[in-house]
Amino acid sequence: xxxxxxxxxxxxxxxxxxxxxxxxxxxxxxxxxxxxxxxxxxxxxxxxxxxxxxxxxxxxxxxxxxxxxxxxxxxxxxxxxxxxxxxxxxxxxxxxxxxxxxxxxxxxxxxxxxxxxxxxxxxxxxxxxxxxxxxxxxxxxxxxxxxxxxxxxxxxxxxxxxxxxxxxxxxxxxxxxxxxxxxxxxxxxxxxxxxxxxxxxxxxxxxxxxxxxxxxxxxxxxxxxxxxxxxxxxxxxxxxxxxxxxxxxxxxxxxxxxxxxxxxxxxxxxxxxxxxxxxxxxxxxxxxxxxxxxxxxxxxxxxxxxxxxxxxxxxxxxxxxxxxxxxxxxxxxxxxxxxxxxxxxxxxxxxxxxxxxxxxxxxxxxxxxxxxxxxxxxxxxxxxxxxxxxxxxxxxxxxxxxxxxxxxxxxxxxx
Ligand SMILES: Cc1ncc(COP(=O)(O)O)c(C=O)c1O
Numbered sequence: 001x002x003x004x005x006x007x008x009x010x011x012x013x014x015x016x017x018x019x020x021x022x023x024x025x026x027x028x029x030x031x032x033x034x035x036x037x038x039x040x041x042x043x044x045x046x047x048x049x050x051x052x053x054x055x056x057x058x059x060x061x062x063x064x065x066x067x068x069x070x071x072x073x074x075x076x077x078x079x080x081x082x083x084x085x086x087x088x089x090x091x092x093x094x095x096x097x098x099x100x101x102x103x104x105x106x107x108x109x110x111x112x113x114x115x116x117x118x119x120x121x122x123x124x125x126x127x128x129x130x131x132x133x134x135x136x137x138x139x140x141x142x143x144x145x146x147x148x149x150x151x152x153x154x155x156x157x158x159x160x161x162x163x164x165x166x167x168x169x170x171x172x173x174x175x176x177x178x179x180x181x182x183x184x185x186x187x188x189x190x191x192x193x194x195x196x197x198x199x200x201x202x203x204x205x206x207x208x209x210x211x212x213x214x215x216x217x218x219x220x221x222x223x224x225x226x227x228x229x230x231x232x233x234x235x236x237x238x239x240x241x242x243x244x245x246x247x248x249x250x251x252x253x254x255x256x257x258x259x260x261x262x263x264x265x266x267x268x269x270x271x272x273x274x275x276x277x278x279x280x281x282x283x284x285x286x287x288x289x290x291x292x293x294x295x296x297x298x299x300x301x302x303x304x305x306x307x308x309x310x311x312x313x314x315x316x317x318x319x320x321x322x323x324x325x326x327x328x329x330x331x332x333x334x335x336x337x338x339x340x341x342x343x344x345x346x347x348x349x350x351x352x353x354x355x356x357x358x359x360x361x362x363x364x365x366x367x368x369x370x371x372x373x374x375x376x377x378x379x380x381x382x383x384x385x386x387x388x389x390x391x392x393x394x395x396x397x398x399x400x401x402x403x404x405x406x407x408x409x410x411x412x413x414x415x
Contacts, residue, residue, distance in 0.1 A: 023145070025386060032384045040382035041400050043391035046197070046363050047267055048330050051397045056330070058265045060323035064312040067319075073305075080292045080300065082111020082273070083307040089314035090273040094226065094240060094256055099248045105281045108288040110295055111302040114272040115227040115259025116146060121274050122223060122255045123154040124294045125287065126188065135221070136187045138179065140164075142388060144197045147190055147225070156188075164199045169356035169368055171201045177214060185219040193256075194239040195228035198390035200360025202232075208242045212250050222246050227259040232362045234331035236324065247277045260310050262363065263327060269306025330394075337396040338365060344405025351412045365391045373411050381407040 021027070028044040042053075050056040081087065087109040092100040100107070112118040127134060137151045140163035152158050161179040165172040180189065191211075196202055203211060215222060224243055230236035246252045253276075260271040274291065278284045295302070313319045342357045357365055369377075369389035377383040383404055385391045396404060 025145075028384055028386070031378075035382055035384075037382040039400070039403060041384065041395060041404055043383065043385040043393075043395040043404070046262070046392045046394075048262065048265060048334075048363070048394045049397070051333070053395070053397055053400070056265055058323065058326040058330075060313050060319050060326050061264055061266065061309055063322065064309045064319055067312055068305075068308050073308075075304065077301045078111070078304045078307065080295050081109070081288070082302045083304065083311055085315065086307040086311035087111055087273060087275075089311055090258060091275045093236070093314055094229065094243060094258060094275055095247060095277070096237065096240070096244055099244055103247070103277060106278050106284045108276040108278060108284045108291060110274045110288075110291040111307055112257075112272040112274050113299065113302065114261050114270040115225065115257055116150070116272075117270065117299075117302075118257035118259065118272040118274045119147070119150050119223075119225060120154070121291065121294060121298070122257055123151055123156065124298075125274075125276075125290055126221075126255075127154055127156070128290060128294065136184060137223075138183055138187055138189045138220075140176075140190070140192070140196070142198055143190070143192075144225070144227075151190075159183075159187075163196070164201065164366075166368065169366075170359070171199070171203065171207075173203070173207060176203075177210065180211065180214040180218065180220060183218065183220055186221070188221045188223050189215060191222055191224050191242065193224045193226035193229060193243055194241075195232035195362030195364075197227070197362075198364050198386065198388060199366045200362050200364050201366075202361065203242070205241055205245075208245060212242075212246050212252070215246075216250050216252055222252060222254045224254060224256045226256055228262055228362055229258070230324070230327040231263040231331055234328040236327065253277060253279050253283075260306070264310055264313070264323070266306045266309065269309070270303055271306035271310050334363060334393045335361075337393050337401060340398075340401045341365065341393070341396060341405055344402050345408060348406050348409035349413075350405070350409035351415075363392055363394055365393050367391060367408075369408070369412070370415065373408070373415060376411045377407060381411070383407055 025045055032042045048056055091107050091109050112121050134156050137156045137158050139147045139158055139160055141160045148158050162172050162175045194202055229239045232239045246254050256275040258273045261267045276287055278287060313323050342354050345354045367389040374385060374387055374389050
């Protein structure tokens with residue numbers, strides 16, 4: 001800008017932007033990729049790898065893609081709420097056919113940008129309904145780091161509570177239940193539907209029933225983060241137990257934030273869905289309209305390709321069976337790697353007891369190593385894991401599991 005013949009530099013619009021360090025897990029992946037050591041091992045990011053440490057395109061997904069392309073793929077916009085056949089099939093899948101059929105008019109759904117987008121949209125909806133006084137969001141410690149990020153960025157007060165007892169390496173159910181017993185009515189509780197990230201420890205069905213009973217009695221709202229359904233045990237119905245119990249047996253309103261990143265391996269396609277099981281048809285209809293209005297100002301329309309892949313699988317009985325088989329393949333390989341890591345740690349006399357590894361389930365192992373050990377494993381042995389010693393078990397295979405177990409044992413012995 002010229003004033004009196006001199007050029008004045010305007011201050012940057014973004015001058016107040018602070019420097020925020022990169023998300024640690026993504027930064028770790030970048031470090032791993034830049035490492036030229038041939039035996040390097042990536043146990044950081046939670047993405048499934050096959051026996052050759054490669055990304056795996058599920059056979060059911062490959063067949064679905066082929067079908068879609070053969071049928072003639074076009075690239076038109078989806079409706080604002082996303083692909084209708086995807087949304088209804090997802091709600092039916094998550095709730096089970098009978099529960100879905102008995103409540104379909106009280107259900108609102110919106111296709112989202114994977115699980116993250118689903119949590120964010122759920123937060124936006126609740127915020128728009130609860131303004132100006134936002135309820136507290138209760139989040140387990142530890143948890144997936146993005147929970148705090150998403151809900152605090154939306155202005156919700158976030159309250160952490162202890163979920164994991166580091167001494168016994170078990171779920172701290174007493175603290176969990178007493179937190180629920182003292183939470184303000186109307187608070188939101190983030191529930192990991194299965195495969196708690198990062199601890200790999202889920203409540204048993206009986207414990208879920210107790211959690212649900214207190215939540216219903218105290219009017220606490222269940223917001224299920226369901227990023228690992230079917231991937232945890234290989235059995236979709238088993239992994240969806242808590243969701244169905246809350247909706248059907250307890251007859252509670254719930255928000256389900258579903259991701260198909262892990263269980264269909266559609267990470268980069270951003271396939272997700274928000275499903276609301278509400279108390280009345282009117283609430284469902286109105287909530288649906290608000291979801292569409294919020295979605296319009298955020299992204300206008302969700303991405304089409306991944307949703308078509310997922311819908312084609314869910315609609316076709318044969319493809320669906322093949323997907324269930326893929327879920328068993330992935331969860332089975334992870335379970336066998338978990339056992340091999342455990343055996344390797346014991347065989348190499350890694351100090352301490354490792355039974356907790358076998359108590360955990362899902363994609364992650366929560367090892368309980370000190371930060372010093374984690375750093376040394378990276379610097380000396382080129383083994384990369386999250387700072388809290390959460391390892392993505394899918395990064396292990398028959399060629400590297402012994403190296404990892406031996407390295408952990410060596411570092412710990414010299415600690
Ligand atoms: C607990 C949990 N919730 C949600 C997500 C959502 O992931 P995405 O946005 O890739 O679906 C993840 C992914 O790591 C997760 O671990």
